Amino acid sequence: xxxxxxxxxxxxxxxxxxxxxxxxxxxxxxxxxxxxxxxxxxxxxxxxxxxxxxxxxxxxxxxxxxxxxxxxxxxxxxxxxxxxxxxxxxxxxxxxxxxxxxxxxxxxxxxxxxxxxxxxxxxxxxxxxxxxxxxxxxxxxxxxxxxxxxxxxxxxxxxxxxxxxxxxxxxxxxxxxxxxxxxxxxxxxxxxxxxxxxxxxxxxxxxxxxxxxxxxxxxxxxxxxxxxxxxxxxxxxxxxxxxxxxxxx
Numbered sequence: 443x444x445x446x447x448x449x450x451x452x453x454x455x456x457x458x459x460x461x462x463x464x465x466x467x468x469x470x471x472x473x474x475x476x477x478x479x480x481x482x483x484x485x486x487x488x489x490x491x492x493x494x495x496x497x498x499x500x501x502x503x504x505x506x507x508x509x510x511x512x513x514x515x516x517x518x519x520x521x522x523x524x525x526x527x528x529x530x531x532x533x534x535x536x537x538x539x540x541x542x543x544x545x546x547x548x549x550x551x552x553x554x555x556x557x558x559x560x561x562x563x564x565x566x567x568x569x570x571x572x573x574x575x576x577x578x579x580x581x582x583x584x585x586x587x588x589x590x591x592x593x594x595x596x597x598x599x600x601x602x603x604x605x606x607x608x609x610x611x612x613x614x615x616x617x618x619x620x621x622x623x624x625x626x627x628x629x630x631x632x633x634x635x636x637x638x639x640x641x642x643x644x645x646x647x648x649x650x651x652x653x654x655x656x657x658x659x660x661x662x663x664x665x666x667x668x669x670x671x672x673x674x675x676x677x678x679x680x681x682x683x684x685x686x687x688x689x690x691x
Contacts, residue, residue: 445527452526453493455547456519462551463518467559482507493519514554522550525673532677541582545570545626546676549669552619556665562615567622574625585628593624597632616664623672631679638682639664639671 458472464480465472477486484506490496497516504511529546533539552566571594577583578590585593598621605612624632643664650656675682 445530448530449523449527450493451523452547453519453523455526456522456550457491457493457515459522459547459551460515460518463554463558466551466563466565467555467561479504479507479509481509493523518550518554522547525550529676537580537582538584541573541577541584541626542676544573545577546673548573549672553666553669556615556663560613560661560663562613562619562665564615564618567615567618571618571622571625574622574627577626583626589628589630590625593627593629593632594621595624596629597621597624597636600633600636612664616668619665619668623668623675627672627675627679630683631675634679634682635671635675636668637671638674639668642670643667 461477462472475485477491478484479486481504484504487505490500490505492499494516497511497513500511502511502513503509525547526543529542530539533542548566548570552562555566556562574583575587575590575594578585578587583590598617601612601617601620605614605617620632620636623635626632627635643662646667647656647662650662651658656662
C-alpha cells in the first residue's frame with residue numbers, strides 16, 4: 443500500500459516537473475497561470491491532468507484542439523514516480539528518505555532542461571547544494587558537515603578546473619552541479635559520481651561520433667550524464683567505493 447502511495451505521489455510531483463521543465467528556462471512563473479495547452483491556451487481541467495492516466499484517456503491529444511501531447515509528459519511522470527519508489531526501497535522509512543527524495547527527484551527536471559536548452563538552472567544546482575549542506579547539519583543525509591563542505595570544495599573545484607582548462611568546453615552549471623553532488627554525497631562518493639558521469643559521457647559521445655550523429659566539435663549536454671551518475675552512485679556508490687579501495691590497496 444505504501445509503495446503505491448509513494449509511486450502516485452511521485453507521479454504527481456512529476457506532473458509539476460513538466461511545468462518546471464517547460465517554464466523555468468523561459469523565465470516564466472512555475473505557479474501562475476495554471477496548467478494550459480501550449481497550442482490553444484485553454485486551461486486544463488483536473489481530470490485532464492491526472493498523471494499518466496489522462497494521457498491514455500485523451501489518447502495523447504489535447505481535449506480541445508486535438509493537437510498531439512508530447513510523450514515526454516507521461517514519461518516524466520512515470521520516471522519521477524518510479525524514482526520515488528526505488529529511493530524508498532533503498533532507504534526505507536528513515537531520515538535519509540527525505541534527503542534522497544528531495545535531492546534526487548529535483549535532478550529530474552534538470553536532466554530534461556539541460557537536454558533541451560543546455561543549461562542547468564541555479565534554482566536546482568545551488569538549491570540542491572544548500573539542501574545537501576542542510577541535511578548534513580541535521581544528520582539526514584548520513585554524512586558529516588565536514589564531508590559535505592569538503593565535497594563542495596573538491597568536487598566543485600575539480601570541475602571548475604576542468605571548465606577553466608577546457609576554455610568553455612564545460613559550463614559553470616556543470617560546476618555547480620558537481621558541487622551539489624559533493625554537498626550531498628561527501629567528497630568520496632561525490633568523486634565517484636563524477637567519474638561515472640565522465641565515463642558515461644565518453645562512451646555515449648564516442649558512440650554518437652561513430653554513428654555520425656554528432657561531429658567532434660558538436661556540443662553534447664553533460665548534465666544528463668552527471669545526473670545518471672548521481673543515481674548510480676546513490677544505489678551502488680558504497681559497493682563501487684569498496685571495490686575501488688580493495689583494488690587499490
